[in-house]
Amino acid sequence: MYRGILATIVVIGSLLVTASFAYIVNPGPVVNATVGGVWPRPKYLRSTDNYFLIDPKNFSILPVENTCDILDKAITRYIKIIQSTVHSPIYYPHVVHNGSGTNVTPAQILSSLKVNLTSPCEQKPHLKMDEWYFLSTSGTIISHSIWGVLRALETFSQLVTPYENQMLRVTETHIRDEPRFPHRGLLVDTSRHYISKDILFRILDGMAYNKLNVFHWHIVDDHSFPYVSKKFPELSAKGAFRPEMIYTQKDVADVIEYARIRGIRVIPEFDVPGHTRSWGVSHPEVLTQCEGSYQGLMGPMNPIKDVTYQFIDELFREVQEVFPDQYIHVGGDEVGFECWNSSTEIVDYMKKNNISSFSFLQKNFMEKVTRSVTALDNIPIVWQEAMVENVDMPPGTIVQVWTGDWRVLLFMFTKAGHRALMSECWYLDHLENGGDWKKYYNCEPLDFIGSEEQKKLILGGEACMWAEVVSDRNILQRIFPRSSAAAERLWSPQHTRNFVEAQQRLEEHVCRMNLRGIPAQPANGPGIC
Amino acid sequence: MYRGILATIVVIGSLLVTASFAYIVNPGPVVNATVGGVWPRPKYLRSTDNYFLIDPKNFSILPVENTCDILDKAITRYIKIIQSTVHSPIYYPHVVHNGSGTNVTPAQILSSLKVNLTSPCEQKPHLKMDEWYFLSTSGTIISHSIWGVLRALETFSQLVTPYENQMLRVTETHIRDEPRFPHRGLLVDTSRHYISKDILFRILDGMAYNKLNVFHWHIVDDHSFPYVSKKFPELSAKGAFRPEMIYTQKDVADVIEYARIRGIRVIPEFDVPGHTRSWGVSHPEVLTQCEGSYQGLMGPMNPIKDVTYQFIDELFREVQEVFPDQYIHVGGDEVGFECWNSSTEIVDYMKKNNISSFSFLQKNFMEKVTRSVTALDNIPIVWQEAMVENVDMPPGTIVQVWTGDWRVLLFMFTKAGHRALMSECWYLDHLENGGDWKKYYNCEPLDFIGSEEQKKLILGGEACMWAEVVSDRNILQRIFPRSSAAAERLWSPQHTRNFVEAQQRLEEHVCRMNLRGIPAQPANGPGIC
Structure with a gap:
């Protein structure tokens, strides 16, 4: 039952299962697997x-x-x-x-x-x-x-x-x-659910098996602050879900080392000014105190107070020491303006300084934050919202596209000379019936109108595993083999688009990952692994 | 990111996490969990x-x-x-x-x-x-x-x-x-992927934790025949995916015993006349040999040959000895008529015997099969298609509704005096973003127009875990806690419909199942388990 989706992807005959396997009208047998097929496909x-x-x-x-x-x-x-x-x-x-x-x-x-x-x-x-x-x-x-x-x-x-x-x-x-794109990433959110270090190691194993080379560690967010800061230990002491649901400095170093020896970069994300509720448990002074109908609540970071920028600057100095990669992700997505709008001091400040919209307030905020990153010889990565009003960000800033019309956005950002990453197609928390890797596979980051120079600014992309409904129990299954589809798109030549051939290689690749201890879920429908 | 779906289900404040947890405008904190809440909710x-x-x-x-x-x-x-x-x-x-x-x-x-x-x-x-x-x-x-x-x-x-x-x-x-319905089931398909005995045991554990009491073992299907028959060992020897991907007589007895001591019935399904390709690997004589454009292929069982019925009868005699439950599921779903239509002998037979449609041919088939079941003092369960043309099935036959307008179907079947099971709402292979248990929870099997007498004929229902894209690696995560929603609907009083209250109990129940070794996936969004 429920086999409509499978009807389109079934391949007839299966030497691997049994040579005498009968083949009948409805439905077809299992998908053939390659034998010794390489994923992602070499150049x-x-x-x-x-x-x-x-x-x-x-x-x-x-x-x-x-x-x-x-x-x-x-x-x-x-x-x-x-x-x-x-x-x-x-x-x-x-x-x-x-x-x-x-x-x-x-x-x-x-x-x-x-x-x-x-x-x-x-x-x-x-x-x-x-x-x-x-x-x-x-x-x-x-x-x-x-x-x-x-x-x-x-x-x-x-x-x-x-x-x-x-x-x-x-x-x-x-x-x-050799790879087509230099930045082939996987984002893992460890705030909405805590993901244990052992599972992070297995995610890194799986990345290596797919030649993914950037672990984008979305380490903190609204829901919890598991990163144990040297300078501000109270952030995790008060902001983590539970006392044991933390990443100590040793844990972080272990993850970075585990990734390093596999040729995987670790890029941390400390998302500001939104997605920071967990910061406010220990440091309410950096968040906006809402007024009016939101009285008593705290909103995004307070963009008009020096203490906010000082705090971010100090924390980011530590982060840039702890994480050796030259890049740091500073977020900038999904800032809700209701609380800023309710704050008398913020509204007064905007009038006084002729700031016409909250978007511009956010633009100013992100400019200051990215400047404090670049001042330390690091390079910021931001989510697309941080740049929509603000394509004149510090040179070198990378923008990550995750929602809306990605073709228009990639055109716009690269037109302004910025380097960009594609994630819009590869949100692993978006579920569909059946083996849903095909949509990931079909997404081509260079499929937008732009000059050769613009296309060269696409560094690659990232599959994103937001953790609303994944925990240690199911995160590996959700990531693999669905992120494998993005991994091949980012590694293999652009003409690698034979879906049937890929399907058979992926069938083997799932078996291979299973054998290596990654509980990848079935890719294609009925099968022997 | 991607939190639209969560916005509607977030509960404010979280004593369990930390009393000082800040509460801000966007987004809300994690869902509260009950402490010592019982799932399913007692009467x-x-x-x-x-x-x-x-x-x-x-x-x-x-x-x-x-x-x-x-x-x-x-x-x-x-x-x-x-x-x-x-x-x-x-x-x-x-x-x-x-x-x-x-x-x-x-x-x-x-x-x-x-x-x-x-x-x-x-x-x-x-x-x-x-x-x-x-x-x-x-x-x-x-x-x-x-x-x-x-x-x-x-x-x-x-x-x-x-x-x-x-x-x-x-x-x-x-x-x-006490339960509202006596039949609270979970179907597990072990043909499209082989599910190991250890995982079946853990599924049974999880069923006990949710007071589910019927393990509907969809043991064979087109793709593989893992059941090792005493009379026809060639069925699995040739029809299983791999030599080790089988259920021996001891395995079956172990599963039945594991279920028995937990108060769980095991009802086997041997689906006929469709979904039988794997039977044909060793016994092509019982399948239809297609002709015309399907030449060389085998279709559903051949309904006009005595050998078919003799074979089914012999196998079912064994099945009824091996499985102690009085009920046996004989399938009857999704019979494709293309192959029957291509067969000269079948078309001739129909003309000769004035059988006007393939539906009636199927009706005759299912009548013979159910008679051979009832002759042995067992009672058949069939999928809805077996009864659509044929509401005068043997008395006692139970019909399981799985697709289409279930309200109309339940009305029709119960009007004809048949007992029925609901599955249409509870297909666990249908995926949606986020924690998608709410739709399962909201489905009320008695929500159809019919007399009190008709409603009494609803014995309960079953959540169905078809195995196209689940294997040992992810089947437990997919089943739990989504089948928990059906379990409460089937156990608790009909007025148990407070979604917010249920959500908090389910949050705890997921933690509880995790603690007991069931890798249930998150139910509601960000959380501490």
């Missing part, structure tokens, strides 16, 4: 009919030039992942290895993969990191950067599939690969 | 300002009259559950126990709960089982049936909340309770 891939066998107990990954802690740890991880592949339910029908095809040569044993890293390791991932790599499954990785090596190892691990007798198989394949 | 409940304290290490549940294995095992389970309650995040603000209220007497220690079961235990749950109970938290349960005792223990465990110093607290409460 250039060529396979032959040859293949290699791997004895997982006698297989090594060897740095032949530069190495470092990041590479050493990656080798340990991927050896383990490759070994676990013997348990995968996705494998070639064993008839293939008999050499019946004319182009098939006897399989050779692949005993090691050599990693040629041509430059010393960088210490931390960054916007301009080089993720290019060359991979030959005959045993070679070449990359000019540790980050490319990480992506290559992920790709290699995905090409490996089970064979007979606890052996593994990898088709002879040559890959040259 | 009659009266509380006082008094309360008892429980030392979980020195608390016992004592049968004072009849007992049996079901009761002994329940006592073991509920002692463990009650002990684990000390870890619950939901508790009264501790100020209450100081006796400042005028009606509060000093708390007494409750050291035991006495179970007065006035009749010997029945061995297995059934449609007419008596679930009535009386419960006083001063230490008494009275019930005339073991099934009522199970429900009473569940209720008692929900009333217990944490106190200081690893002690527990229970408000003085008197409850008389």
Whole structure:
């Protein structure tokens, strides 16, 4: 029952399930899965009919030039992942290895993969990191950067599939690969529900399996303030949901390190001036005290008091020390003007200073905040509202588009010379029946009218996991494989749009993530994983 | 972001989170949770300002009259559950126990709960089982049936909340309770994805926590045949997804036993004549061989061949031995007529026998099948399509309504004297943004035009978890707490419709299920569980 949506995506026949599986009119069988399909799809891939066998107990990954802690740890991880592949339910029908095809040569044993890293390791991932790599499954990785090596190892691990007798198989394949966009992110909201550190680690694992490289940590919001500040410990002491629902400085450092060694940047968001109710539990002085019919309530931050800016400045100085990435997200979305409008002092201030609208009041606020960020050599990211009235933000500011007509917004922001991120298509809290990754997959961030120069300002995008109705119990299932669709759109060449082919690779990729401990939900309908 | 849907359900103020939690204009804080609220809401409940304290290490549940294995095992389970309650995040603000209220007497220690079961235990749950109970938290349960005792223990465990110093607290409460409908079910589809036995056990746990009492096991379907038949082992040997994705006879017996001791019936469904592709892998002779443009394909069961009916009859004889419940679901839904229409022999047969439509052909099919069920003293349940052309089915047949205008259908079926089950409102595979339990909660099965006699024929209903896009990874999260909404509708008095009150109880109930190992997803938006 309820199979209307499936009717359009069913692929006929399923070698993997059983060769004799009957095929009838209504409904179709399960979706085929690829065997050793790579997600996201590499830029250039060529396979032959040859293949290699791997004895997982006698297989090594060897740095032949530069190495470092990041590479050493990656080798340990991927050896383990490759070994676990013997348990995968996705494998070639064993008839293939008999050499019946004319182009098939006897399989050779692949005993090691050599990693040629041509430059010393960088210490931390960054916007301009080089993720290019060359991979030959005959045993070679070449990359000019540790980050490319990480992506290559992920790709290699995905090409490996089970064979007979606890052996593994990898088709002879040559890959040259690099991402289309440098910023491929996932936003995780840890305020509306507290997400434990262990689950954050598993989210980062899943990101690495999808070559996502930015963890946008929407760490605080109205509902709770779990970040334990060194300067202002009262923020979490009073503003967290519960005493144990916090991220200590060690927790934050652990998350950043876990991400770093996987080539994932961590960009924190401290959203101002709205979405700050939890700040007001310990620091009511920085919020607006509403009047009139809102008497007794607190609204967005008070934009006319110096104490507000001093507080933000001090907190952001700490944040910029704690989070090593050059970028910091300062929010600026969804500021409700009712409370500002009720405040006598704010309305008087606006009259006195000839500020004609609350939007302009907000513009002034965001200008001051972004200036205090840039003064520290950091670069701000803001939500679109912060820039709608204010396209003359500090140069370098990145704007993130999340609602409304994204084509118009991307045109407008890039026309003004700003760099931009797409999120409008990729709100993971928007649910639909069935496997709803197709709409994410179809969204193309460059599909707006604009010059080549404008398109170059699109840095990529982010899938957003707002946490109204996700907790530790279901957040991994909601994120994967739905964010995988955005991950391929952001990594693979623009022409990668064959939905049926992608569907079959994603079917395998879900099985793969499951095998690796990520409880990704089914992508396509009935299936064996 | 994306909080439109939440705006309507936010409750102001949150004592449980922190008494000083600020309350601002936009958006509201988290939903309040009740403390010791019972889900589903009992028929009659009266509380006082008094309360008892429980030392979980020195608390016992004592049968004072009849007992049996079901009761002994329940006592073991509920002692463990009650002990684990000390870890619950939901508790009264501790100020209450100081006796400042005028009606509060000093708390007494409750050291035991006495179970007065006035009749010997029945061995297995059934449609007419008596679930009535009386419960006083001063230490008494009275019930005339073991099934009522199970429900009473569940209720008692929900009333217990944490106190200081690893002690527990229970408000003085008197409850008389019984369900509104005798059939409160959950359908689980184990064909479109294989659901492991361990997850089935946890589903049954969750059902017990919601007083659901029928596990409708949609065990086979087009996609796989995981049931290992004693008579026809080839059905699963060839028709299961994978060799290990099966339910052996022992597995089935384990599930039935796990359900039995929780007062849950297990009703198997072997859906015919459609939804049977997986049968055809080993027994193509019972399916229709399509012709014309469908040449080479197999359609629904062949309704004009004796071998079909003989096979069904033999299999159903086994099923009725294996599953002790008197009811068996024989399907009858979504039969596609294209293949029948393409078959020369079927079209010829219809002409020869003056059968004017495929609906009538299906009617004849279902008549034969239901007769073979009733011949063995079992009673069939069918999906609505089986009865649309055929309201003169064998007396006693229950019809399950799942699509279309359920008010018209319930009127029609009950007018013809048939008993009916509601499922149309409770399709758990239909997703919506946010916490979407409200629509389930609002659905009232008796809300159709019909006489009192007709309404009495509504036995209850079932939430349905079709498994197109759920697997072991996300099925528990999808089922709970969304099926909890249906569970309360089916258990509690019809006037139980205060959404805000229910919302607060459900908020606690989700926390409770989480604590008990059921990864229920958030019900209402931001929250602390």
